[in-house]
Amino acid sequence: MAEMTYSQGINEALEEEMRRDEKVYILGEDVGAFGGCFGVTTGLLEKFGDQRVLDSPISETAIMGSTVGAAVAGLRPVPEIMFVDFVGVCLDELINQAAKMHYMFGGKAKVPLTLRMACGAGVGAAAQHSQSLEALMCHVPGLKVVMPATAADAKGLLKSAIRDDNPVVFLEHKALYGVMGEVPDGEYTIPLGKADIKREGKDVTILAYSMMLHKALAAAETLALEGIEAEVIDPRTLVPFDKETLYKSIEKTGRLVIVHEAVKQGGFGGEIAAMVAEECFDSLDAPIKRVAAPFTPIPFAANLEAAFIPDEAKIIAAVKSFF
Incomplete structure (x- = not known):
């Protein structure tokens, strides 16, 4: 077992899945050179280059719209919306497109997309950067919703989410990023839907x-x-x-x-x-x-x-x- 932070567990999951499958890529605001708003994607640009770790404009609609299209076309994008509070900007792409396509095309379409978003209060980020909106996501048929609490769970669940063939909303509490925890050595995943x-x-x-x-x-x-x-x-x-x-x-x-x-x-x-x-x-x-x-x-x-x-x-x- 290794000791690492919640943030490091997520970072390891991203790196391992990007090495495992060249179709996996990351897109979001400041995820590249800056390493993400909370440092979660630190080092990935240097390891995988700017064709797989892409800094986006400040446009949640562009982030979601482009990754939904990429997922349908066969890639496995992991877009990041910096705060869950901003998901309202791109709800059409998420709940009317990504969540519906598998059903609307009789199971023939796949949308293997994992949307990472930071959530939660406790860090003085006020009303527009601190919400917990999981209930909104849970109300949409076609979306899986994951909210891990430990570094080990965050790593194992994110790996499973990325491998899933349809959309997963992965919610990370920002006050947990620095929390240490034991993480199993070697390759492992945690199945979605298991308490x-x-x-x-x-x-x-x-x-x-x-x-x-x-x-x-x-x-x-x-x-x-x-x-x-x-x-x-x-x-x-x-x-x-x-x-x-x-x-x-x-x-x-x-x-x-x-x-x-x-x-x-x-x-x-x-x-x-x-x-x-x-x-x-x-x-x-x-x-x-x-x-x-x-x-x-x-x-x-x-x-x-x-x-x-x-x-x-x-x-x-x-x-x-x-x-």
């Missing part, structure tokens, strides 16, 4: 993803000191979603807390809660709890931003409400 039990427990199930996984694990350790053993599950992939792993955990614990950084209203946690209520209701011993952000734009002021983001204390309070 991971990050901590076993018997009293309550906490489902959390991306940055919130780390806060859920911290909350679980605090709860353990008080005799409450929480099982913490990271879905890793939101679409497809691994219901089986979650349901088995609920059958054991009887209680569920869903945690995400996105605002609660319309958040993907509501969809998960609906799944459980429809398909796993008899296993519940108590109502489902959700811990999520309030329905408001993300503040710039540090104290207000901290109050906006779900934290360990809120997760602990939700769990304790069961007992």
